[in-house]
Amino acid sequence: MEKNYSARKIIAVSAIISIICGTVFGGAAGFLVGFGAAQSRPLVEWLATNVFHRSLQPPASQSSVRVVEEDSAIVSSVERVSPAVVSIIVTKDLPKIEQFNGSPFGSDFFRQFFGDGFDFQVPQYRQNGTEKKEIGGGTGFVVSTDGFIVTNKHVVTDTEAEYTVLMNSGKKYTARVLARDPINDLAVLKIEAGNLPTVELGDSAKIKVGQTVIAIGNALGEFRNTVSRGVISGLSRSITAGGAGIGSENLTGVIQTDASINPGNSGGPLLNIAGQVIGVNTAIAQGAQNIGFAIPINELKKSIESVKKTGRIVRPWLGVRFTMITKEIAVANKLAVDYGALVVRGQNQTDLAVVPGSPADKAGLVENDIILELNGQRLDEKNDLPSALAKLNVGDEASLKVLHRGAEKTVKVTLEEMK
DSSP states (O other), X not given: OHHHHHHHHHHHHHHHHHHHHHHHHGGGHHHHHHTOHHXXXXXHHHHHHHTSOOOOOOOOOTTOXXXXXHHHHHHXXXXXXXXXXXXXXXXXXXXXXXXXXXXXXXXXXXXXXXXXTOOOOEEEEEEEEEEEEEEEEEEEEEOSTTOEEEEOGGGGOOTTXXXXXXXXXXXXXXXXXXXXXXXXXXXXXXXSOOSOOOOEEOOGGGOOTTOEEEEEEEETTTEEEEEEEEEEEEEEEEEEXXXXXXXXXXXXXXXXXXXXXXXXXXXXXXXETTSEEEEEEEXXXXXXXXXXXXXXXXXHHHHHHHHHHHSSOOOEEOOBOEEEOOHHHHHHTTOSOSSSEEEOOOSSTXXXXXXXXXXXXXXXXXXXXXXXEETTEEOSSSSOHHHHHHTSOTTOEEEEEEEETTEEEEEEEEOEEOO
């Protein structure tokens, strides 16, 4: 529109020039108008400025760089948080194997048949001491200036390994694993350092599907503080996560995101656009593109305080194995309700539905009971049993509404510490 508008002004000015010149110079006017813009431009500019009081300066270059507000916020958040994101290096003493040549049956075996000059050897292997090797890695982030660091439990699952924290500045610290969460894929480490940069913890209860998120991590254990960006794709997901040598673990209430989470990113922060940590990156979906999962940060806050106070993660324990009921499960199994926690046994024969001697056992819960509510709060996909229990403390008395053989009843249970 601006180009057309300017063109009309120039045409109008040219017409006036023609009139003026026609009056003053007679037949020469047609020559001036048709002579071309280059020759007539000084007169056009004089008329535009003095008659129309408009500037004919060209508009600013369309190629000028503009920083979009959202991009600026993301860059600012990454710059602020990156110093507090660390790489975790896992090392272990492993057997040092060397190759040598030797007789598979001993040198005397062949000499007795072929004489002393015969020597038959083949390549063989033997251990020659041990050597320290890097066997894995992950990501973590600093949550206190005196060296408390959060990561995934599966990053530090090996109790015989040694762990080193590599800061973004390049400094290295030996790390101690203070606690591994018995339920969630979380762990707390400690390094001896002070005045460390820290992250700000957000509120995962306020996040919404579609909002922008940022993941930072040690991608592939090689590219430190790699940044990826995406959105929250889903909330309150239930997954079974696992890997080589670490078994599998059921995680509930996790955040789904399409921000790239690569091997090595485990334990890194998932940030909102303000740079606050709203989740801990923990797993990716195999065979899919950009489907990753993070543990909500609110699940972690209580654990951090517990470690600082007691040196371990204290979790209230009910003592049941269960599955959260969905509409699909209810239809497939012809259940009377489509919500709640169904008490079921595990895959192995030893995995009982109710742990003997547990608070649930003492309260009279049995296999196939459905826990409908905890302290008046309905249990469903948005408020699953582990999340509801995590809000309570060891020693609290909880009220459970239970569907037992078609009839509802309310039972009281005193929560104990998970061992």
